[in-house]
Amino acid sequence: MPTNIKKTPEADLSAIIEGLIKAEVKFILVGGLAAVIQGAPVTTMDVDIVHNRSSENISKLFEFLKSIDATYRRQDNKIIAPKEEDFSAMGHALFTTRIGPLDVLSFIEEKKTYEDLLKHTIEIEFRGHTIQVLDIKVLIELKRKSKDPKDRQRLPVLEETLRQLEKK
């Protein structure tokens, strides 16, 4: 048996969501995982969230990120830890953590922030807690406008999922 095989990186995206809930972070689940949770059989490698940018929420988010050893995801091997002030700016922060990749976004397409998106969310029960998830209808609308080939490729699956959900 070879002994020098590099350990497969951990990936427990459910644990990231659970951790965010337990840390009482206000967030909206967006991206691929929002589609998965609503029934689209796609595979996504990271958690995408849009966070509330109040200072109290940013502190909670920052503490949670520290607890899971979050560092910026980079092409080079430089290890850069986040700073609390990074999350009040309008930007994206993409992290590697010990339980999987997490993208913390202050906005998504059309510069929509947490407050803009809140009215387009649905509540989903997860491990005894309620999480806000971006409605698949809105996800589809945003993906239709997207120029990212990955989004275009997923679109038919999301549309069929919505069709079946509405038929129920």
Added chain:
Amino acid sequence: MRHNIKSYLFTIIQQFRTKQIQPAQKAARLISGVRLILQMFRSNRWLMGKNTRTKNNSSVDEGLIAMFLKLSPEERLKSNDNAVRAILELRNAYKHQKDAGSGSKRYN
């Protein structure tokens, strides 16, 4: 496959018409013909999930979506987690093999 069945049936009909085969053989041929037709229906229609052709001409597996919709949100997340782990493990194994590799053989 459809072409094969057509030519097979054509041959049987021709043989029946020209009386080249015995009654017992006729029965056997008929049975195998019926089996073949059933096989065609099963393989083309009944055994495969129904796929939808979308506007951009890509195919969507309706059955897979229906199956996934039956799961709870938590089960869906778990299923994604398992898929991610499997992908990472495979990527890692592939990378390891590639790094280890001048002696390894590539099959494609």
